[in-house]
Amino acid sequence: MTLTEKILARAAGKAKVQAGDNIWVNADVLMTHDVCGPGTIGVFKREFGKDAKVWDKTRIVIIPDHYIFTADSKSNRNVDILRDFVKEQDIAYFYDVIDDPNGHWHFDMSKGHLKRQYGSQYAGVCHTALPQKGHTRPGEILFGTDSHTCMAGAFNQFATGIGNTDAGFVMGTGKLLIKVPETMHFRLEGQLQPGVMAKDVILHCIGEIGFDGATYRAMQFDGPGAASLSIDDRMTIANMAIEAGGKNGIFEFDSRTQEYVDARVKLNGTKSTYTPVAPDQDQKFVYELVVNLDKLEPTVACHPDPGQRKKAKEMGHIKLDRAYVGSCTGGKTSDFVEFARVLRGHHVTIDTFGVPATPEIVRELQTTYWGKQTVWDILVSAGVQMTENAGCAACLGGPVDTFGRINKPGIKCISATNRNFPGRMGDKESQVFLASPMTVAASAIAGKIVDPREYLAN
Numbered sequence: 001m002t003l004t005e006k007i008l009a010r011a012a013g014k015a016k017v018q019a020g021d022n023i024w025v026n027a028d029v030l031m032t033h034d035v036c037g038p039g040t041i042g043v044f045k046r047e048f049g050k051d052a053k054v055w056d057k058t059r060i061v062i063i064p065d066h067y068i069f070t071a072d073s074k075s076n077r078n079v080d081i082l083r084d085f086v087k088e089q090d091i092a093y094f095y096d097v098i099d100d101p102n103g104h105w106h107f108d109m110s111k112g113h114l115k116r117q118y119g120s121q122y123a124g125v126c127h128t129a130l131p132q133k134g135h136t137r138p139g140e141i142l143f144g145t146d147s148h149t150c151m152a153g154a155f156n157q158f159a160t161g162i163g164n165t166d167a168g169f170v171m172g173t174g175k176l177l178i179k180v181p182e183t184m185h186f187r188l189e190g191q192l193q194p195g196v197m198a199k200d201v202i203l204h205c206i207g208e209i210g211f212d213g214a215t216y217r218a219m220q221f222d223g224p225g226a227a228s229l230s231i232d233d234r235m236t237i238a239n240m241a242i243e244a245g246g247k248n249g250i251f252e253f254d255s256r257t258q259e260y261v262d263a264r265v266k267l268n269g270t271k272s273t274y275t276p277v278a279p280d281q282d283q284k285f286v287y288e289l290v291v292n293l294d295k296l297e298p299t300v301a302c303h304p305d306p307g308q309r310k311k312a313k314e315m316g317h318i319k320l321d322r323a324y325v326g327s328c329t330g331g332k333t334s335d336f337v338e339f340a341r342v343l344r345g346h347h348v349t350i351d352t353f354g355v356p357a358t359p360e361i362v363r364e365l366q367t368t369y370w371g372k373q374t375v376w377d378i379l380v381s382a383g384v385q386m387t388e389n390a391g392c393a394a395c396l397g398g399p400v401d402t403f404g405r406i407n408k409p410g411i412k413c414i415s416a417t418n419r420n421f422p423g424r425m426g427d428k429e430s431q432v433f434l435a436s437p438m439t440v441a442a443s444a445i446a447g448k449i450v451d452p453r454e455y456l457a458n
C-alpha cells in the first residue's frame, strides 16, 4: 500500500484497502474557520438537532483567519458565531481574534492595516497555525473545511479539504465515507540550488500534469530530494496538491518530521502520541515522475491557472504593477527570510505587500536579526508594506477593504500565494503570476518578472 492507503486502511479498521474502495474512516481532527465554520455549524444543527453535542470537543479545532481584518460587519459577525458555538459546546481549541470570551470582534479601520489588532490567542492562517499549535500528527486523518488542508500532508498525515455538509456530518459523528484515491508518485532527487525554492518544485510538478492532472488522486512525494527538504518546504509542496486537483499530498515520516511534531505537541500540551506510516515494497502508483531538484530553475505559473508553467528567466516581457508575499503557502518565516535575502540592499519599484501567515511568524521576523537589522526592518526599509495582522488577507481577495486586495482591473501581480484563477486576489480583470518568495522579491525590484539568481549573483 502507498502512504495514503495505509493511513486510510488503519482509520477504517482494515488490514488492506486499494484505490477505488469506498470506506468509512474515523477522523482524528476536524478543522474549520470563519468562512465555512458558520455553515458547518448550521448543517450540524439542522441534521443532529439544535441541542446536539459535537462528537468530540477535543478533536475540533476552530481557527478564524480568512475575512478578519476588514470592517465588513458580516465577516466580523462570523467570528462571533464561532465564539458562541465554542462556548455552547465547550470546544477545547478555538483561536479567537479577541481575548474577551463575551466580546464582539470589530476591526477598527481608523487604526490602519499595519499595526496588530488581535488578542493573545489569535493564531493566523489555519494551515500554518495547525502544526504550530500542535494539531498535526503523523499517521492521522485531518479533515478541514478548506481546500488547502492538504498542507498537513507534509507531516505524513492524510489531510484533505471537505465541504460544509461533510464537515457537519464529521462534527456529529467523527466519521466520513471516503473513496480511496489512486496515488501519483513524485520521486524527488538531488538538492535545491541557490535561488530555487520548494515553490518551484510544486509549480514544476503541476506544470507537468496540469491544474486538473491529479484530480481525486493522492500526490506522494518521496526520495532523497524530499528527505533533504525542510518542514517548511514540504508544507509548501503539500499545500499545492489541490492546485492540481489532488485529494491530498503526502510525505514520508523522518527525523525532521518527528523533531517538529514532538516539539510542537509538547509546547502546546496537545496529544503527543502518534503512529507514522512507512511505504510498503509493493506500492502501486497510477503515475510516476522523477524530479531532479538540482536541475530545477525559478518557475512561474502564469495567469489564468496554476498549471501555466514557464521559467522566470523567460518572462521579462511581463511588466508588473504589484507584488505580494503571504498566505499559508508563502507566508512562513523561511519564505520571508528568502524574500529578504534578495531584497536586502535594494528597493522595490512596485507596490509590494507582505502578510505573515501567523502572529508567531510576525514575532520571529521582528526579533530575528540579520546584521544590525531585523528581517522585518530589512523588508520595511526595502519598501515592502508589512502588516502585523497575520491572516489570509488578499490571498483570496476578500472584502474590498482587505489589505493588498486587487481592486482595479488590469493589474498584474506576482504573488507567493498558491492560486491564480481569475478574480482570486480581487478584480476579475487582474492577472496573478505565482512564484517563489525569491522570484517575487527580484520581480518587485525589477518591476517585471525576473529570475532571482540575477540578484543573488550580485
Ligand code: SF4
Pocket (backbone or CB within 6 Å): 066, 125, 126, 127, 146, 148, 326, 327, 328, 329, 391, 392, 395, 396, 417, 418
Ligand atoms: S492563505 Fe489563502 S490559500 Fe491559505 S487558507 Fe487563507 S485563503 Fe486559503
